[in-house]
Amino acid sequence: MMEQTNESTGRLIAIGDIHGCNVALQAILAAIDPQPNDIVVTLGDVVDRGPDSRGAVETLLQCGQKTQLVALQGNHEEMMLNVLRGSESHHSWLRYGGVETLDSYGFDGGLDFLPESHRVFFESLGDYFVYEDYFFTHAAYDPAVPLEEQTVEMLRWHSLRQGVPEPHHSGKIAFVGHTANHEGQILDVGHLVCLDTHCYGGGCLTAMDVRTRQVWQANPDGVLLS
Known part of the structure; x- marks a missing residue:
């Protein structure tokens, strides 16, 4: 995707798999209060499984108006986009959380259900982001x-x-998601940190300032845990 070499004077914050948990996302972002010189990186899988994928995308679009948002593509966005482009059957996507995404968009049978701003958001997702001593995928x-x-x-x-x-x-140092920790714990092995803490399944949504290792977590009901 991209590599950014000029250093930011703000924070560098990664957010793990959101999976339609918009209430938790809003609580996390309210606690972080992103500023214009911060960089917020979402690690993919904004959609599917949780109750409000549409709302989560809308929240990120609003966040991107206040701060520097870098949104990466997860396997769930890949499945959805492949279905919308007609290059993949819908069966796998629906089985792994696509039904909840369609419900959140009020799906009525047509594949043009995405608002234009959301379509542009999904088409803009990158595969990785490199910044200073860190990379994100x-x-x-x-x-x-x-x-x-x-x-x-x-x-x-x-x-x-x-x-x-x-x-x-x-x-x-790598910051990733995708592999959910069902106990809601961050996996940190030094050279790799995984921030998928299974929010949609009853865990929590996790964000981390990658430089200071400050952590913000919220459960699916939006209650801050740290």
């Missing part, structure tokens, strides 16, 4: 391969349960 990475040469399978689909990759050859 949805799922994982091949430690020996430059980020611009990584496969989509690795960036969006690889589960950490299949194996946590070794440090990336760049020496940068």
Whole structure:
């Protein structure tokens, strides 16, 4: 996707898998209070499974008007976009949370259900983001391969349960989502931090200032935990 080399004077904040948990997202963003010189990176899977994917996208669009928002594509956005483009059957997407997304958009049978601003948002999603000593992607990475040469399978689909990759050859610290910790705990192995804390399944939504390691968490009802 992109690499940004000029340093920000604000915070660098990553948010794990949102999965339609808009109430938790709003609570997290209210606590963070993003400023114009902050960078907020969402790690993918904004949609599916949770109750309000449409609302979560709208919240992020509003957030992007106040701060620097970098939104990455997860495997759930990939499934949805492939269905909308006609390149993939709808069956897998619906089975893994697409029904809830369609419900949130008031689906009436047509595939043009996305408002134009949401369509532009989804089409703009990137695969990775590099900033200072950190990089961000949805799922994982091949430690020996430059980020611009990584496969989509690795960036969006690889589960950490299949194996946590070794440090990336760049020496940068990875922040990822995708592999949900059902106990709501952050996985931190030093060179990799996973922020998917299973919000839609009763865990929490997690955000972290990657420099200071300050953490914000909210449960699906929007109650702040930290």
